[in-house]
Amino acid sequence: MFSTLMLAMTMLMSCTLNAKENDKSMTQEESGKILFINGSPNADGNTAALAKVLLEGREYETLNLNDYRINFYGQKLEGDQFEVVLDKMKKADIVVMGSPVYWHNICASVRAFIERFYGFVPEGTFKGKRFFFLYQGAAPTQMMIDDGEYTMKRFAMMYGFSYEGMANGTNEAKDLKNKLEE
Ligand SMILES: Cc1cc2nc3c(=O)[nH]c(=O)nc-3n(C[C@H](O)[C@H](O)[C@H](O)COP(=O)(O)O)c2cc1C
Numbered sequence: 001m002f003s004t005l006m007l008a009m010t011m012l013m014s015c016t017l018n019a020k021e022n023d024k025s026m027t028q029e030e031s032g033k034i035l036f037i038n039g040s041p042n043a044d045g046n047t048a049a050l051a052k053v054l055l056e057g058r059e060y061e062t063l064n065l066n067d068y069r070i071n072f073y074g075q076k077l078e079g080d081q082f083e084v085v086l087d088k089m090k091k092a093d094i095v096v097m098g099s100p101v102y103w104h105n106i107c108a109s110v111r112a113f114i115e116r117f118y119g120f121v122p123e124g125t126f127k128g129k130r131f132f133f134l135y136q137g138a139a140p141t142q143m144m145i146d147d148g149e150y151t152m153k154r155f156a157m158m159y160g161f162s163y164e165g166m167a168n169g170t171n172e173a174k175d176l177k178n179k180l181e182e
Pocket of ligand 1 (some may be wrong): 045
């Protein structure tokens with residue numbers, strides 16, 4: 001009777017441990033603060049869906065660029081919120097930038113945002129932080145994908161991020177998730 005009880009207790013403890021080992025969820029304290037910047041006007045669209053795959057099990061904040069007024073480079077209109085977004089980015093440890101393919105390249109909101117860094121944000125500002133890129137479209141050609149990634153990779157590296165890679169679909173987002181967990 002006693003040995004049966006001990007066996008049952010051992011099995012229960014082992015199950016609990018295995019469940020913990022398989023549980024890949026992490027708090028922000030464990031994984032660092034993650035900011036997902038979505039350049040799509042669709043808060044729940046295909047770009048956001050890729051972020052859900054990449055960041056599954058992680059706590060993260062989503063910032064929809066369309067909710068912010070960001071002047072074009074050189075524009076001096078009132079109410080500009082570029083620095084609001086920049087400050088949020090500075091507080092993150094991991095930045096996930098998402099863009100739909102628009103007109104064969106990254107979308108205008110993402111481009112307008114990164115152009116504003118030029119001459120304003122010192123190079124290397126984001127040293128020690130990680131950058132992931134989500135970039136998908138209806139039927140992008142390889143050239144569109146390569147061009148968009150070239151820009152985002154150069155941007156990330158110029159400002160000191162470690163560029164961790166890009167995902168264009170669910171399978172790539174799952175692969176990139178392994179990188180995120182390194
Ligand atoms: C203005 C505009 C331009 C687009 N241009 C392209 C394009 O050049 N190539 C492409 O593959 N898809 C293009 N698309 C399709 C979007 O990239 C596609 O629907 C994407 O999944 C939208 O992402 P979302 O759901 O996150 O908004 C375009 C869509 C819009 C609205």
